[in-house]
Amino acid sequence: MIKSGTVVAIPTETVYGLAGNALKSSAVKKIYQLKKRPKHNPLIVHFSSLEAIKQIAVVHPDCIKLAKKFSPGPITYVLPIKKNSGISPLVLNSKKQIACRIPNHKTFLSILKQSEVPIAAPSANMSNAVSTLRAVDVHKEFGSKIKMILDTNKIKIGLESTVIKFGSTIQILRPGAITKEMLEKTLRKKVSLPAKFKTIEAPGQMKKHYSPGIPVYLNQKKEKPNGALLVFGRYKLKGRHIFYLSKKSSLEEAAKNLYVLLRTAKEKGFTNISVHPIPNKGIGRAINDRLTRAAG
Numbered sequence: 001m002i003k004s005g006t007v008v009a010i011p012t013e014t015v016y017g018l019a020g021n022a023l024k025s026s027a028v029k030k031i032y033q034l035k036k037r038p039k040h041n042p043l044i045v046h047f048s049s050l051e052a053i054k055q056i057a058v059v060h061p062d063c064i065k066l067a068k069k070f071s072p073g074p075i076t077y078v079l080p081i082k083k084n085s086g087i088s089p090l091v092l093n094s095k096k097q098i099a100c101r102i103p104n105h106k107t108f109l110s111i112l113k114q115s116e117v118p119i120a121a122p123s124a125n126m127s128n129a130v131s132t133l134r135a136v137d138v139h140k141e142f143g144s145k146i147k148m149i150l151d152t153n154k155i156k157i158g159l160e161s162t163v164i165k166f167g168s169t170i171q172i173l174r175p176g177a178i179t180k181e182m183l184e185k186t187l188r189k190k191v192s193l194p195a196k197f198k199t200i201e202a203p204g205q206m207k208k209h210y211s212p213g214i215p216v217y218l219n220q221k222k223e224k225p226n227g228a229l230l231v232f233g234r235y236k237l238k239g240r241h242i243f244y245l246s247k248k249s250s251l252e253e254a255a256k257n258l259y260v261l262l263r264t265a266k267e268k269g270f271t272n273i274s275v276h277p278i279p280n281k282g283i284g285r286a287i288n289d290r291l292t293r294a295a296g
């Protein structure tokens with residue numbers, strides 16, 4: 001299906017991807033249409049190896065260091081595309097750069113190897129909505145508009161990959177499970193976090209994005225009227241409006257639960273969602289980044 005240009009949903013270790021053959025503009029167009037995604041928001045392309053990325057993009061020396069350490073894994077490299085790469089120009093940003101990722105997911109990797117094509121795959125959700133971690137949520141987003149959703153065991157990470165860009169400095173365009181500290185330790189140089197309110201290079205940076213469709217309030221200790229409360233840490237709170245991100249105060253566990261709980265709270269009919277303060281370190285930075293955008 002991938003080879004022939006059909007768009008399908010495939011899980012990765014981060015979130016579900018809405019996947020299509022990156023060599024076929026017809027498939028890439030279909031992805032944009034299905035998601036109602038603005039054309040200026042480029043797509044991540046998935047590869048089976050660094051060697052495969054080297055064939056189509058100019059790989060920065062720091063990218064090689066990072067790939068050796070973190071790929072396959074939840075990290076995406078924005079690189080200049082080579083001429084005659086065969087990749088659909090629709091996936092590129094305005095500077096003709098391509099975002100490349102090697103997913104750490106057995107089935108996805110096996111599909112990449114067997115189809116022998118790079119796979120464009122943004123998160124499998126409508127543009128601006130919350131990403132999906134379960135086949136059932138992908139189905140709620142797209143219904144019969146897509147021909148196949150590959151069901152899978154529970155997704156491991158739950159937040160989209162870290163997106164980074166190379167230049168005179170290394171810049172994080174979108175924080176994720178591979179943190180600034182991890183990048184700095186491997187590269188032995190400073191890495192900068194997303195610049196707030198600057199011009200948008202990765203529309204994942206747009207202020208209102210990742211929205212569950214009802215108001216979200218950050219750093220709250222109590223719920224609001226008709227609202228749900230997402231709790232972080234060991235509390236004795238009870239009631240159908242209480243949802244635990246992590247009782248043991250694990251940021252990794254909270255990351256994995258965040259999108260599912262935002263969706264569940266809305267589906268249960270709550271009209272707003274308050275969220276406990278989340279420590280702003282490690283993957284907590286990525287959680288706060290998504291929550292800040294969810295709050296708009």
Ligand code: TXA
Nearest residue numbers: 014017042043093097098099122123160161202203204
């Ligand atoms: O974990 C992930 O990255 C998931 C899974 C499916 O791999 N994919 C994902 O894709 O989150 P998407 O399209 O929802 O988010 C891609 C982010 C967006 O913020 C987009 O603007 C940015 O990466 N991006 C994609 N291509 C880019 C490029 N060429 N230059 C700069 N940013 C780019």
Ligand code: MG
Nearest residue numbers: 122123131160
């Ligand atoms: Mg997305």
